[in-house]
Amino acid sequence: AQTVTQSQPEMSVQEAETVTLSCTYDTSESDYYLFWYKQPPSRQMILVIRQEAYKQQNATENRFSVNFQKAAKSFSLKISDSQLGDAAMYFCAYFGNEKLTFGTGTRLTIIP
Amino acid sequence: GAVVSQHPSWVICKSGTSVKIECRSLDFQATTMFWYRQFPKQSLMLMATSNEGSKATYEQGVEKDKFLINHASLTLSTLTVTSAHPEDSSFYICSASGRPPGELFFGEGSRLTVL
Numbered sequence: 175a176q177t178v179t180q181s182q183p184e185m186s187v188q189e190a191e192t193v194t195l196s197c198t199y200d201t202s203e204s205d206y207y208l209f210w211y212k213q214p215p216s217r218q219m220i221l222v223i224r225q226e227a228y229k230q231q232n233a234t235e236n237r238f239s240v241n242f243q244k245a246a247k248s249f250s251l252k253i254s255d256s257q258l259g260d261a262a263m264y265f266c267a268y269f270g271n272e273k274l275t276f277g278t279g280t281r282l283t284i285i286p
Numbered sequence: 287g288a289v290v291s292q293h294p295s296w297v298i299c300k301s302g303t304s305v306k307i308e309c310r311s312l313d314f315q316a317t318t319m320f321w322y323r324q325f326p327k328q329s330l331m332l333m334a335t336s337n338e339g340s341k342a343t344y345e346q347g348v349e350k351d352k353f354l355i356n357h358a359s360l361t362l363s364t365l366t367v368t369s370a371h372p373e374d375s376s377f378y379i380c381s382a383s384g385r386p387p388g389e390l391f392f393g394e395g396s397r398l399t400v401l
Contacts (some may be wrong), residue, residue, distance in 0.1 A: 176378045202329035209390075216394075217324075217377060217379075217394075217395050218392065218394050218395065219330075219379065219381070221390075224358065226314070226332070265329060265330070272335065272379070272383075273316065273332065274320060274321075274332065274390055275332065276330045277329065277332075278328070278329045279328075279329050
């Protein structure tokens with residue numbers, strides 16, 4: 175079974191600084207997708223960034239980028255120029271074999 | 287982007303009653319829908335995978351007779367919590383699989399409180 179591990183229950187960062195959230199996963203599959211989702215207090219799940227496993231190039235979306243290390247099964251999220259609106263729970267997720275599995279989440283606090 | 291709508295967003299019921307939650311894909315056809323449960327300050331736990339026109343596939347430990355899932359059309363899946371009890375109180379979230387592959391869209395969630 176696939177597992178997703180987020181080892182940082184909580185993180186904080188000064189506004190305008192950069193923060194990296196860690197995620198590792200375990201799978202025996204070669205074809206899969208990885209995601210980072212943001213869940214604000216409204217609890218609506220918001221897609222932050224998506225990475226296809228077959229692509230070596232790291233995905234980027236404006237201030238958000240990932241460091242995808244397939245051999246190490248690592249998928250970290252870097253948030254640059256942190257903003258107050260980035261404060262939320264962040265979930266790393268693995269999609270493979272028609273199933274989406276979430277990590278335990280990291281609560282990100284932005285310090286003004 | 288694609289939209290998934292969940293209804294109701296908030297429901298309170300008495301113990302022993304049944305509650306139905308709807309999940310609709312508004313602008314695309316979703317052959318697969320997923321139902322998740324989220325307890326406070328915890329992650330989303332997959333309950334079942336619902337495919338249009340076939341029986342749902344339940345995760346280990348999820349009672350299929352208690353959490354009835356119906357996916358009668360390509361745009362609607364329903365979750366019915368039967369004979370609800372206070373321990374069933376939780377936040378239930380659905381998601382629908384669209385295109386490209388691996389793209390999932392989430393509903394707004396439904397908060398169930400069983401008295």
